[in-house]
Amino acid sequence: MSGTLHLLRLAVRTERVAMPVGVLVVPALLLVTAASLAPLYPDSQSRADLAAGAATNPVFRILLGPLRDTSTIGPIAVWRVGLFAMLALTVIVSAAVTRNLRAPEATGRMELVRAAGVGATAPLASAVIVAASTVVTAGVLTGLATLPIGVPAATAAFLGLQFVAAGLAAVGIAVVVDQVVTASRTALTTSAVVLVTAYVVRGVGDSVDGASWLTWLSPLGWAERVDPFGNRTALPALACSVLFAVGVGLAARIAATRDLGSGLIHPRPGAPSARWPIxxxxxxxxxxxxxxxxxxxxxxxxxxxxxxxxxxxxxxxxxxxxxxxxxxxxxxxxxxxxxxxxxxxxxxxxxxxxxxxxxxxxxxxxxxxxxxxxxxxxxxxxxxxxxxxxxxxxxxxxxxxxxxxxxxxxxxxxxxxxxxxxxxxxxxxxxxxxxxxxxxxxxxxxxxxxxxxxxxxxxxxxxxxxxxxxxxxxxxxxxxxxxxxxxxxxxxxxxxxxxxxxxxxxxxxxxxxxxxxxxxxxxxxxx
Known part of the structure; x- marks a missing residue:
């Protein structure tokens, strides 16, 4: 862990633009969506028609999940963009992990850093701290952003917890992927595919009768089961936290034993000769x-x-x-x-x-x-x-x-x-x-x-x-x-x-x- 604070300063500097954008994009999206939907559903009758119409469509349940509450425009805005925003946040934080963990190795910069007094797991620690801080800040701001659009304080707190849980699960996935894959672009693509697959599995569980158990196979399904507008339970968020801890622990174990610049899966070498014409x-x-x-x-x-x-x-x-x-x-x-x-x-x-x-x-x-x-x-x-x-x-x-x-x-x-x-x-x-x-x-x-x-x-x-x-x-x-x-x-x-x-x-x-x-x-x- 030697040199973690120095690498943390470097990671913060690297993320000085991307991190604020990632933190602000979700609450800003919720506020803009609420402002645009307010004139479309101005009264309880129009919101009830939405709940009885589009919200029951299986396709919309795959995309948006169930609509739990139509008392104000706030829950409808969260329903319209909440799961999309959650998926976007997970991809953003997984990209931040890759930028600070696998990308420096792929470009050779980490060799110079590790030549100094830097431990094998210090890069992992700094990347995790930055990504986790981004997730927590984004979750807190998301919860606060829903207060002015008619969401109760307790519900807003669980909504923020929902986003934090999904983001931490994404960090746990990304750090393991970065230890397995060698190329940074491949690592980012792999993490994104895993998260999108989790999103689809959750959607199938929400839309198909008798298949709700599928949501327990998806980290995003765990986060959805926090259910801010329904039962409001923190237990599924604990499952996301366990995935985060297990992922970080496994990544630390791999990082301490593998060669620098390599991964558990090595890229295939190219052909010994070029194909003509070049x-x-x-x-x-x-x-x-x-x-x-x-x-x-x-x-x-x-x-x-x-x-x-x-x-x-x-x-x-x-x-x-x-x-x-x-x-x-x-x-x-x-x-x-x-x-x-x-x-x-x-x-x-x-x-x-x-x-x-x-x-x-x-x-x-x-x-x-x-x-x-x-x-x-x-x-x-x-x-x-x-x-x-x-x-x-x-x-x-x-x-x-x-x-x-x-x-x-x-x-x-x-x-x-x-x-x-x-x-x-x-x-x-x-x-x-x-x-x-x-x-x-x-x-x-x-x-x-x-x-x-x-x-x-x-x-x-x-x-x-x-x-x-x-x-x-x-x-x-x-x-x-x-x-x-x-x-x-x-x-x-x-x-x-x-x-x-x-x-x-x-x-x-x-x-x-x-x-x-x-x-x-x-x-x-x-x-």
Whole structure:
């Protein structure tokens, strides 16, 4: 444990941005949700209709869990986002563990740290302290955030305990995964898959009659059984705490006996010789493919689920004209409720596709900083060819995310026989989102040309496009400001003609931004 305090200071500095965001995201989401739902369910009758309609739908019980209380808007807001927020918090804290535990080993930085007076389990201790502190703070703030929206103090306390329990269970899982897996990205993906699986198992237990025992097989199910709006019991939280303690103890045991930089599962060595012909595109696909696959599979799974919901969309809306108006406004004012829902979903997925494309630029930056780019550029590959290869891969990935999203919507709607639009119309709307998506991603490529530290501008562009594009009507952004966003110029419209002039403009802008990145790249050093 020697050197734990020094590593703790380093971990706090590393998390100085991510940790406050992780702490504030859940309470902020609850407050925003409560504010947006208040005009939709203003009286007890509208809330009772919700409990008798959408809340009894098996699909919504999988996603949101049971609705226990409709006395005020607070319990409804917690029901709408509580389990999603809990899953998000668990992924955030598992990522924090990996950033401070496995990532330094994967990059070789931990060798320098351990060469000093630092014990074998000190990195584990510092990572656990930071992650656990984040969890406790997020739980406390979440409980406090529900007080002004009509949640009683005792219920708010158990709600905070619920989030703390889920977060501690996630920490216990993540520290063990980081001892087993060698690559940091693989470790993070593995932890996220375990947590999402736990979320799904809990959902099946909530929705299938006679299968409630399944919730006891899931750490998130344990946290849900704290039941702040029902029985209010702390015993399931104790099970999460036991998982946390066992996970930390097991990870400490493994860390003290294994080789530094290795894991219990060693990565397979590559082929002894490269496959010809070797190309920058092939290298980019090989090095980024595993990280981009979750974007595509996630878009398909999410839209498949939305497609399944089309048969129940009227049950979700019920008699609430405000909810119907909100969905139709987000979907561009379409009079067809399902069509408006598809428009909204495709608009959000288009932002996710832009984020997937920007992540390709993030891989370029990481390769530059870790020296892998030097190996590639020492061959007959120019920096410009490498950037163009990355741009080509990013374009294909963005298009695949949108196409798979359209396929998920159509397949899901077909399975339940819902009143969805035709498959050709959905596919055309998805393809129409490719040019504005690439225009957003091109900002990151232009920023990369000026220096690796400017890649963050690409993520800022993604967030700005989300706020001004799909969410622009919801937040009341002025029209002149929304016109800056590519997805506001070319919104998703199922069954409508793709606007030709704006599509050409954003396509030209995308090409011009990549050209700017190439011009700047030729005039700077690699790092």
């Amino acid at each position: 190309s920058p595109v092939g290298i980019t696909v090989r090095t980024t493919g595993s990280a981009l696959a979750p974007w595509m599979s996630g878009a398909f799974a999410y839209c498949l689920l939305v497609g399944v919901l089309t048969d129940s969309v009227d049950g979700l809306v019920g008699n609430s004209g405000g909810t119907r108006s909100l969905i139709e406004n987000l979907g561009g004012g379409s009079v067809d409720l399902v069509g408006a829902l598809f428009d909204t979903v495709l608009g959000v997925v288009a932002i996710a596709a832009a984020a997937a494309a920007v992540s390709v630029v993030g891989h370029l930056r990481d390769d530059d900083r870790r020296g892998r780019a030097e190996v590639v550029l020492a061959t007959a590959v120019s920096p410009a060819a490498r950037l163009l290869a990355a741009a080509a891969v990013a374009a294909v990935v963005a298009a695949l995310v949108l196409v798979l999203a359209a396929a998920g919507l159509v397949i899901g709607s077909t399975i339940v026989g819902g009143p969805g639009p035709r498959g050709v119309e959905v596919a055309a709307a998805a393809i129409g989102q490719v040019p504005p998506t690439l225009a957003v991603a091109a900002v990151a490529f232009a920023a990369y040309g000026f220096g690796v530290r400017w890649v963050v501008v690409g993520w800022i562009a993604v967030v700005a496009d989300l706020l001004l594009g799909p969410l622009g009507p919801l937040i009341g952004a002025p029209a002149w400001l929304r016109d800056v966003a590519p997805h506001a110029q070319v919104p998703a419209r199922v069954g409508a003609a793709i606007p030709v002039a704006p599509t050409i403009v954003v396509s030209i802008a995308a090409v011009a931004l990549v050209a700017v990145g190439l011009w700047a790249l030729r005039r700077r050093d690699l790092t």
